[in-house]
Amino acid sequence: MRHGDLDADVLVVGGGPVGLAAAIHARAAGFDVLVTDRRTGTLDKACGEGLFPGALRAVQALGADPPGHPLAGISYRAPGRHADHRFAAGPGRGVRRTALHEALWKRAADVGASFQHGRVTRLRQDAAVVEVEMAPGGGADGTGAGRAPVTLRAGWVLGCDGLHSTVRRLAKLDTGTGLRAGRPASHRYGLRRHFRVPPWTDLVEVHWAPTVEAYVTPVGADTVGVALLGTRTTLQAGFDTLLRSQFPELGARLAAAPTTGALLGGGPLRRRSRRRSAGRVRLVGDASGYVDALTGEGVRVGLAQADAAVRNLDDAAAYERAWWTVTRDYRVLTTGLLTWASSPARRAIVPAASRAPWLYGAVVERLAR
Template identity: 70%
Template sequence: MTRTRTDVLVVGGGPVGLAAALHARRAGHDVVVVDRRAGVIDKACGEGLLPGALAAVLDLGVDPPGHPLAGISYRDATRHADHPFAAGPGRGVRRTALHAALRERALAEGVVVEHATLRTLTQDARGVDVTLDPHDDATPDQGDGTRVVRADWVLGCDGLHSTVRRLAGLDAPARGRARFGLRTHYRVAPWTDLVEVHWAPHAEAYVTPVAPDVVGVAVLTHRDASRNAGRDARAGLDAFPGLADRVRDVPVLGRVRGAGPLRQRARRRTAGRVRLVGDASGYVDALTGEGVRVGLAQAQAAVRHLDDAAAYERAWARATRDYRVLTAGLLAWAGSPARRAIVPAASAAPWLYGAVVERLAR
């Protein structure tokens, strides 16, 4: 077993983890990013960067390819409500394209990115020791390549089912009914430059143009999407007959990906020298499409307040407040008999609908 050290160890090499690594590197720290997945990482998500999220990505020096997004459209079987972004367009970006661009930038700035699996985490007043295995199927007692990394700080950016959160003793039981997501790409020219949110009695479908010839469709529902991931490309679209007809004969790109349960809770965002960032720090739902923006804001705040846990907790609360309040409120409305009134209300009160969209797009 070998031993190495670094200033900041980021566990989780997705967009939020890479953003945190970039901020830490620019603050003068040596940074290592580890992820159990190798290469460019994909995941089930809506893939729409709203204007605020796009600005944050561009501020990192990254300009991923994609398709302009002019606004958001809420739709049901009979009506729709459209609102264009006042601040200019967002961008639909395939998760693989976003990850590849951030990874390239991180490597160019001296971040070390490794393929390894976190096994153990212990800490004292001066640092954190983590045990890493270089392969997904390795176990610590094999001793083949296993090493201990001593880090001044550990940033847990490892997603909904965070190992860092669990090992740091920060897991909290989720509340409410579980929700799941399923994402599919279709080889078709986008028929709109809006993010379409289709509402059905028990599910929502998000249509996001991500390239001149690719559209992503993400379905959110209470049904466990993981059972269909990689198999049924049109799973969940039975609730949206109009959308299902539009993509019925369209080629499917790649595998279908599922995610969930979406709701996750953490007791705190900090434990000693460990910080939770992004989905690992707690997640309400993907309903409002704010995950990337909120995660990037947390990444910046975590690095700014590495040495002050209370300051990071306060910054985390500020960065996530709108997301938590709006998403929880919309979920409560969507889970009640008033769900069928969401699109009619948006259509009847465009000023209110527009105000909500603009708050989300910041």
Template identity: 85%
Template sequence: MSSRSHGAGDADVVVVGAGPVGLAAAMHARAAGLEVLVVDRRTGTLDKACGEGLFPGALRAVQALGADPPGHPLTGISYRAPGRHADHQFAAGPGRGVRRTALHEALRKRAADVGAPLLHGRVTGLRQDATGVEVEVVPPSRADGGEGRAAVTLRAGWVLGCDGLHSTVRRLAGLDAAPDQRGGRPERNRYGLRRHFHVAPWTDLVEVHWSQHAEAYVTPVAADLVGVALLGSRAVAGVGFDALLRSQFPELGARLAAATAAGSLLGAGPLRRRSRRRSAGRVRLVGDASGYVDALTGEGVRVGLAQAEAAVRHLGDAAAYEHAWRTVTRDYRTLTTGLLAWASSPARGAIVPAASRAPWLYGAVVERLAR
């Protein structure tokens, strides 16, 4: 909590969401000389079902914040299908495979070091006027290990909603958009599953395995650990991780058959999220809360960190933030939407062969994502 009086507000900025994007936003706000309070209903080190690969640009952005989480070097990306593959080495040097828990721990420590305190609680209300925003927060209950205290109301000049795909801030601010419609039917949603395996990495590349109905992302995150994320439609993901691995990726499944699973199986989705816009009065949406296409190109962290910087830089100018948001997300939105459309078409099976036949084009796309 800031040292300012309650009448002046509890903070200049309340950041809702203590994931990497929220912590980055809090650190940028502190660097701008603002008093910050981060609110999240979750406690401890946070995990998430994601690919866990920091491409070179994302790694540089994390390091620029003063954090340097441990992991495994990533030298490039490999698209793979039975009998075919296309590899590209990052031109700008390696990225890093980093456990989501390691990334969160490093950023959380750094945020605490720069004076961005964390309050545990669930946001249940949001009201704003011309000079600030009031955020109602319900502290953890006794059942959650808390003290069951009464709800508190925080007042801040600005609120940054960095609370992910299922953003409460987006809903409370009236920024949720209606689902896309294609051919009169809701757009098909996609889901992700992630599990780790105790096995020495067999490559320094992020492997993206393509099957008829799903993708598998294999990311080395330590000398004895790899993460495997599976993406597909609800019907595909609903068969379960093990069955999906065996049926869609038999070669990968055979490689991991003797490996011991590490930790819990996590899921995420639906991945597609839209917002009507990124600002409402003194509220800004940042990261997945602001809109998300898919995890297909693996850019979530890089794009989210860029949004966090832009949101703070343009805190008092909604139009400027909207323009900056569109600029920093343009490549992600264009490339991911295009690849997703291709992957959802009858020509899906041509993706890896096309990449292997046109390595210059495949490499250019990878470099665009990695910068």
């Protein structure tokens, strides 16, 4: 129930999967919730779209069950070698990001969350209230142009607005990319495209080339998604060129397959925040910090953060501790793999995984929880 003269007990900025999960948790805790986003409609994102078993269970625990394609495990692949591991705790699911968003949006609406379109332009707070100024619309289509800004008052603000978080910046929690200035060529980015072709495997395939990775995820009976990760310099060669030149086997398999939807990009991937809280503001998901997409942990970690943020709304120190706990495996494993992948030993990743399947399997199971 809304308290006093507030527009909402909890204002969630960012209507992606993590923001919607936070809204669902907040409604379950009895809070009046308003979700805002500068975008409208079903939201998409350049990502791998694979829900590992733990992530799928977390989504289903929220009351959503998006359609997709079963995922049985992960395969690391390089020319002439591969290492496969099948999940021990049941399947995950390849899910189009649009399908995930639709399922969580419907669930958030069903449990009573409200929604408002607009972009955050200012943030002020005192000991009891956060005031957020919203510019109506803000999309490329000019929706809301010419209308006066509105001020929303909430007891708490959850910044779930992604890598380029406005809430993080306005709350003075931003530290940028976390990479040294003067080395923009080392910043990593992602590109993603879908192909209309029946999946040839129930595994997420990670193809390793000298300077770029390709993540292949079956997301439907007739669709696979391919995400490329690399530096800006590498990706400037173009998606199709990289697919043909760096992954000839994969490129040949997809050569005759029609593409569907737009080519999407995102990055730089690495982001840091000074802290996860500032007064009555909490950062959640990618807005709170992100290392890289190498391990595919983003959704599961973000959902765990959303739960922790709502459970610890009135205790910033407790949320900070919970944030470090739920992100520990992701940070350690991703940082280690990124360091390895950025070193001269990169070519040894797939051979090492195939020679030590017990270790490779242990890492995959750790991520799949």
